[in-house]
Amino acid sequence: MQTELFQKDKTNKLSSTRVGGKMTADYWENIFTAKERGKHVVWYNGAAMNPLFQAAGLEWCHGEAFAARLAAQHLEEPAQAAGAEYGYIGELCSYARTHLGCAVLTQQSRTESETGVVGLLDQKELAAKLPAPDFFVNGYAGCSTGQQWDAMTYRVFDRKLPVFNVSLPMLWGNKPDAGYMRGEEWVEVSDYAEGQLRELITFLEHQTGRPFDWDVLSESMSFIKRASELRLEAMQLCTHAPTPATYWDWVASIAPINFLPGNQALVDYFAGVKAEIEQRLRDGVSAVKDERYRVYFDGIMNWNKLGFLTRKFAEYDVSVVAGRYTHESFWQEPQLIDVDNPLRGMAQHYLLCPLNHGLKNLQELLLRRLDEYAIDGIAFHSTRTCRAMTNPQTMLAKTAERERGVKSFFFEGDVADASFYNDELFDSRLEAMLEAIDVQRTKSLV
Numbered sequence: 001m002q003t004e005l006f007q008k009d010k011t012n013k014l015s016s017t018r019v020g021g022k023m024t025a026d027y028w029e030n031i032f033t034a035k036e037r038g039k040h041v042v043w044y045n046g047a048a049m050n051p052l053f054q055a056a057g058l059e060w061c062h063g064e065a066f067a068a069r070l071a072a073q074h075l076e077e078p079a080q081a082a083g084a085e086y087g088y089i090g091e092l093c094s095y096a097r098t099h100l101g102c103a104v105l106t107q108q109s110r111t112e113s114e115t116g117v118v119g120l121l122d123q124k125e126l127a128a129k130l131p132a133p134d135f136f137v138n139g140y141a142g143c144s145t146g147q148q149w150d151a152m153t154y155r156v157f158d159r160k161l162p163v164f165n166v167s168l169p170m171l172w173g174n175k176p177d178a179g180y181m182r183g184e185e186w187v188e189v190s191d192y193a194e195g196q197l198r199e200l201i202t203f204l205e206h207q208t209g210r211p212f213d214w215d216v217l218s219e220s221m222s223f224i225k226r227a228s229e230l231r232l233e234a235m236q237l238c239t240h241a242p243t244p245a246t247y248w249d250w251v252a253s254i255a256p257i258n259f260l261p262g263n264q265a266l267v268d269y270f271a272g273v274k275a276e277i278e279q280r281l282r283d284g285v286s287a288v289k290d291e292r293y294r295v296y297f298d299g300i301m302n303w304n305k306l307g308f309l310t311r312k313f314a315e316y317d318v319s320v321v322a323g324r325y326t327h328e329s330f331w332q333e334p335q336l337i338d339v340d341n342p343l344r345g346m347a348q349h350y351l352l353c354p355l356n357h358g359l360k361n362l363q364e365l366l367l368r369r370l371d372e373y374a375i376d377g378i379a380f381h382s383t384r385t386c387r388a389m390t391n392p393q394t395m396l397a398k399t400a401e402r403e404r405g406v407k408s409f410f411f412e413g414d415v416a417d418a419s420f421y422n423d424e425l426f427d428s429r430l431e432a433m434l435e436a437i438d439v440q441r442t443k444s445l446v
Contacts (some may be wrong), residue, residue, distance in 0.1 A: 010289040010314040010323035014245050016272040017252040023265060024255040028069065029297045035131045040208055043133035045099070045149055045166065047350035048330065049444040050259050051224060051342075052197070053137075055217035056204040061130055062259045063149070064415075067098035068259045069255075070127060071303035071416035079105060079127035080417070081130065086156070094416035095387045096149040098127075103156045106130050128353075135207050137200065139166035142355030143388045153379040166202045168350050173360035180361045181333065181352070195345035220262030221342040227266045228331035231257060232304040234274035235327065239373050241294065242286035243321045244277045248288070248310040250326040251301050257330045288319040293434060295372055298322035298366075298396065299381025301390050304418035311381075316434060321373045325389075328354040328365055355388040360393055370404050377433050378408035405440065 023037065031063045034041050042053055045063035053060040070076040074407065076098050083101030090097070107129035137152060140146025150163050169189045177183035201212045240247050250401070256269050280286075295313065297320050311319050332336070333352065337345035357365070375383070378400055393410070402404040409429040413421040 002323065008171075010317075011246075011248075011310055012285065012287050012289065013251045013252070013310070014273060014276050016269075016276040016286075017117070017249055019272060020253055020256045020269055022261055023269065023430045025068075027255075027260055028066075031059055031061055031131065033383075041139055041149075042135055043103075043130075044094075044137040044139065046138055046143070046146050047353065048258050049137060049166070049168070049200070051097055051217055051220045051262055051346065052200065052204065053263055055213045056201075057132070057210070058151070058204075058207055058208065060259070061133070061158045062373050065098035065255060066096040066102060066130065067095040067416050068301075068303045071100060072306055074304065075126050076283060076304075077415050082108075085161060088152075090417070090419075091385060093143075093145045093149070094202065094414050096145050097385075100129055100149070100152055100156065103143050103153045104128050105131055107156055113339065133161060135162040135164070137166065137203075139162050139168060139200075139350060140352060141168035141353040142170060143386075144358070147384050148179065162203075162207065162368040163329075164200055164251045164270045166200055166350075167195055167396045168196070168353075168356065171351060171361060173358035173359050178360065180357075180364050181336075181338050181348075190344060190348050192373065193351055194344045197343050197347050200405055207222075217342060218339050221337055221346070222255075223262040223264060223341060223368070224268050224331055225334045225337045227257060227262075227270045228334040228337075230270035230274050230328075232272065232332065233333070234277050235322075235396055237274070237281060238321055240281060241374060242288065242291035243294070243319045244280035244285060244287055245273075246287045246310075247297050247320040247323045247326055248306065249273075251306065252322070254301075254326065267290075286319075288314045288317070291319045292317035293319070293376045293437060295320045296366075296369060296375045296378045297325070298378055298382045298393060299323075299413075300325050302383075302413040302418075302421060303416055304379060305413065307383075313430075316430060318430075319432070320379065321375070322369050324354045324362075325340075327369060328352070350396050359392055359395055362396060366396055367403055370400060370406055375404075375406055376437050378406060379430070380408055380410045382410050382412045384412055384414045385417065386415060407433050407436045409439070 009017050023194060030150050039059045041059045050060050059220040070079060079101030080100045086104050088097050088100055109128045115409055133206045136150045138150040147165055154163055175183055175185050178185050260266055265284060295318050331349055336348050347376045383389050397408045400408060411426045411429055
């Protein structure tokens with residue numbers, strides 16, 4: 001087994017995703033000037049409710065997205081230090097901890113008070129750059145942190161800003177007819193979640209003082225639906241071996257589909273990604289040189305280690321081809337969206353968050369992906385401060401081994417806190433899994 005890493009970079013990332021990076025950077029720069037342009041600003045976390053904000057004429061800031069951006073740029077430390085100084089412990093969800101730290105810095109910046117965080121002024125600038133919110137919206141499925149997150153943000157901003165919580169029930173899958181997007185439970189919770197969105201729209205009309213624009217919502221959802229269709233068609237092309245694009249390319253494409261405005265630029269972006277993948281297939285170009293193993297990634301991305309893990313897996317001739325976070329999220333069932341009456345399809349997508357399923361649904365989804373992508377092994381990222389994502393992982397590992405003979409390994413890390421990652425443990429566990437796959441392949445030839 002090869003142990004010396006990064007002797008050469010064996011990755012071949014899509015070039016088209018750079019366009020998404022530019023779109024995302026422009027989006028944030030626009031947010032930073034929202035107050036100067038007289039715009040109302042909503043801070044939200046959880047589900048992708050940005051089409052509702054777009055139709056309400058708001059500027060929106062997704063808490064996890066900004067925390068992930070800081071972590072990916074290795075600029076999360078000032079916000080986390082400010083959060084710790086305020087009293088948030090290291091075991092708290094690092095998305096929440098980082099964003100709460102941003103709230104502290106934003107509030108302190110607004111009042112021109114001293115932060116007490118010294119020596120990090122240059123890095124602090126970005127963390128403190130968010131415009132203060134006019135109100136909050138929380139729409140979390142399957143996470144116990146979300147509502148407390150906004151409650152604490154409410155406290156940071158002197159208990160003066162309105163908060164609206166969208167309640168999204170868990171899909172337990174306990175009834176006999178229950179399954180992924182089917183059964184009595186699915187219909188009942190869809191009705192409930194749709195009603196929650198109607199109440200949110202009433203709240204938005206009250207906050208903005210103007211009628212909600214249903215035509216803008218229909219138009220933006222038409223763009224999102226088409227972008228999602230193109231994204232899924234492009235993902236399907238990656239069932240080909242060797243794969244022309246990897247999980248890491250889909251991670252790079254999360255921001256556009258998750259929170260950028262629904263418009264023609266979004267459609268053009270995913271059309272470009274799909275076109276590049278199609279061209280790679282015609283030219284016989286693979287995303288990882290010498291692909292020998294096809295791995296599924298379970299867990300939220302470790303944003304601090306995005307490029308590092310991309311190269312590391314490739315050095316072991318591993319193509320990470322799909323994942324629960326990328327493939328079971330972000331408008332992944334576009335056929336549910338009726339652009340003339342989009343609320344129900346939107347509500348159903350919010351319920352389909354990969355944190356919001358009971359084990360029965362998760363097993364069904366995992367086995368489907370293992371078959372579609374001819375998976376050899378699974379990397380379980382035990383996301384240290386996200387219990388909702390990690391809770392079912394041991395049971396999913398047993399399911400994969402029992403039902404398909406697929407091996408797996410676990411490694412610890414986190415979404416926005418690099419301190420939980422241990423490189424030596426990662427290496428030893430990945431190597432052990434790949435050796436087990438090699439033994440399994442040898443036996444199959446006997």
